[in-house]
Amino acid sequence: MELKQPSLKSAKNNRKLKFFLGLVLVLILYGFFRWFDFFGENASVLEDIPASQEILKEPEEKIVNYTVAEGDIPAEVFSAQGGWDANDTAALLLAAKDVYDFTHIKIGQNLRFYFNQEEERAKCLEYDRNTESLIIVERNGDDFSAREEKIAYEVSRKIVSATINNFFYMDALEAGISEPTVLAISDILSFDIDFMTEIRQGDQFTVIYEKRARGGKEAPDGKILGAKFINDGTTHYAYYFDNDGQGGYYDVEGRVLERQFLKAPLSYRYISSGFTGARYHPITRTVSAHYQIDYAAAIGTPVVATARGTVVSAGWEGGWGRMIRLRHNNGYATHYGHLSAFAKGVRSGVSVNQGQVIGYVGSTGWSTGPHLDYGMKLNGSPVNPLKLELPKGAPLSADKMEEFEKVKDEFAGFWE
Structure with a gap:
C-alpha cells in the first residue's frame, strides 16, 4: 500500500496552529503569576486596614411633604407625618413658643419632615410661615429647638x-x-x-x-x-x-408715595350714597344729612384702615350695626359701619396700620343691603373723604437723593 506524504500547505497550517496554542498558553501562565504576585504581596495590607478607617456612607435622608388641610389638628399631623408622640409635641411647642405658635398652623401652608432612614421620628421640621420666612425645628434626642430664617430664593x-x-x-x-x-x-x-x-x-x-x-x-x-x-x-x-x-x-421727585390716608377703605362695586347735607333715608323715610360715603360691596369684603391709628371702639352701635372708630394723627378720625364682623384682634386701644384689615362688609343695623358706611372727621367736623387733598409725602434728605438718582438712572431705559 502506498503512503502519501503530507502536502506543503497542510504542514504550514499545522505549524500555525501549534504557534497559536503556544501563545495562548504563555498568556495564561503570565496572567496566573501576576495574580499570585498581587495577592501575595498585598494580602497582609488588606488584612491590616482597621474597621474604623473604612469609608462608611451617610444614611440616606427621607423627606415627607405635607400641606395643612382644613380640620387638621397639629398634634395629629406631627404624629402621622413626623412620628412624634404627645411628649415630642409638648416639647416642640415649648421650644418654639417664642418663635411660632404651632397650634396655629395655617391651611395651605407646607410642612416638611426630614428623617434619617433608620429612624421613625423626624429629626427636623420646616414650616413655611409665609412667602418670606420659614420656621425650622430640630430634634436632638428628646430635645427640640426652633428658629426663624428667611427663605432663600x-x-x-x-x-x-x-x-x-x-x-x-x-x-x-x-x-x-x-x-x-x-x-x-x-x-x-x-x-x-x-x-x-x-x-x-x-x-x-x-x-x-x-x-x-x-x-x-x-x-x-x-x-x-x-x-x-x-x-x-x-x-x-x-x-x-x-x-x-x-x-x-x-415718586420721581424723591417724595414718599404713601400719604396719611388711602383713597378708599376697600375694593367696592360702586358708591351707593355720597357725602351730602340732604339725603332721603330709606329706613326712616326722612331727609337728613349724610356726611359719609356708602360703598356697595359684597358681604365679607375686607375693610382696611385708611391710615395708621388707634381703635377707639369696636362694637354694636344701634343703627350703625357693628362699628369701628379709629383715631389718627393730626386731628383726624374715621368710622366704618354696618360691618358683618371684626377682624381678629381688633378691639379698643389696639394700634392698626394703614391698609390693615379691620373688619368685613355687612348689612348690620339700619341697612337695606350690604355696604360700608365710611366717614371722616377733622377736629370733630365732618370731612368729605373723596375731596380730601393731602400734601405729597416727605422728600428724601439731600444726602440720600444722590443714591436715589442712581436708582432712577438704572431704570430710565426701561420706561422708553
Missing part, C-alpha cells in the same frame, strides 16, 4: 408692559403678572390713582419686579422694583428705595 428681574383695554386687574393678569403683584401695583399707586374709578382705556403701564424660584420651581413674586403708569395722560412713577433700612416707594 433664586431671584431675577422681570419687565412687563401693557395697555388697558378693559380694566387694570384683568389686563395685568392677561399680561402674565401674578394676582398678588397686580394688587401690589394698585396699592403702591393708590395714593395717586383710584383704580376703581379713574382707569381709562388706552392707559399704559410698565412694571419691573422680582421673579423668584425655589429649588428650581416657580415661587411667589418678590417686591416691585419700579413702575410707570400713564393714567388719562398723566404719568406716575414709583421707585423702590431703601432709606437706611426702611424700604418704601418714592
Whole structure:
C-alpha cells in the first residue's frame, strides 16, 4: 500500500496552529503569576486596614411633604407625618413658643419632615410661615429647638408692559403678572390713582419686579422694583428705595408715595350714597344729612384702615350695626359701619396700620343691603373723604437723593 506524504500547505497550517496554542498558553501562565504576585504581596495590607478607617456612607435622608388641610389638628399631623408622640409635641411647642405658635398652623401652608432612614421620628421640621420666612425645628434626642430664617430664593428681574383695554386687574393678569403683584401695583399707586374709578382705556403701564424660584420651581413674586403708569395722560412713577433700612416707594421727585390716608377703605362695586347735607333715608323715610360715603360691596369684603391709628371702639352701635372708630394723627378720625364682623384682634386701644384689615362688609343695623358706611372727621367736623387733598409725602434728605438718582438712572431705559 502506498503512503502519501503530507502536502506543503497542510504542514504550514499545522505549524500555525501549534504557534497559536503556544501563545495562548504563555498568556495564561503570565496572567496566573501576576495574580499570585498581587495577592501575595498585598494580602497582609488588606488584612491590616482597621474597621474604623473604612469609608462608611451617610444614611440616606427621607423627606415627607405635607400641606395643612382644613380640620387638621397639629398634634395629629406631627404624629402621622413626623412620628412624634404627645411628649415630642409638648416639647416642640415649648421650644418654639417664642418663635411660632404651632397650634396655629395655617391651611395651605407646607410642612416638611426630614428623617434619617433608620429612624421613625423626624429629626427636623420646616414650616413655611409665609412667602418670606420659614420656621425650622430640630430634634436632638428628646430635645427640640426652633428658629426663624428667611427663605432663600433664586431671584431675577422681570419687565412687563401693557395697555388697558378693559380694566387694570384683568389686563395685568392677561399680561402674565401674578394676582398678588397686580394688587401690589394698585396699592403702591393708590395714593395717586383710584383704580376703581379713574382707569381709562388706552392707559399704559410698565412694571419691573422680582421673579423668584425655589429649588428650581416657580415661587411667589418678590417686591416691585419700579413702575410707570400713564393714567388719562398723566404719568406716575414709583421707585423702590431703601432709606437706611426702611424700604418704601418714592415718586420721581424723591417724595414718599404713601400719604396719611388711602383713597378708599376697600375694593367696592360702586358708591351707593355720597357725602351730602340732604339725603332721603330709606329706613326712616326722612331727609337728613349724610356726611359719609356708602360703598356697595359684597358681604365679607375686607375693610382696611385708611391710615395708621388707634381703635377707639369696636362694637354694636344701634343703627350703625357693628362699628369701628379709629383715631389718627393730626386731628383726624374715621368710622366704618354696618360691618358683618371684626377682624381678629381688633378691639379698643389696639394700634392698626394703614391698609390693615379691620373688619368685613355687612348689612348690620339700619341697612337695606350690604355696604360700608365710611366717614371722616377733622377736629370733630365732618370731612368729605373723596375731596380730601393731602400734601405729597416727605422728600428724601439731600444726602440720600444722590443714591436715589442712581436708582432712577438704572431704570430710565426701561420706561422708553
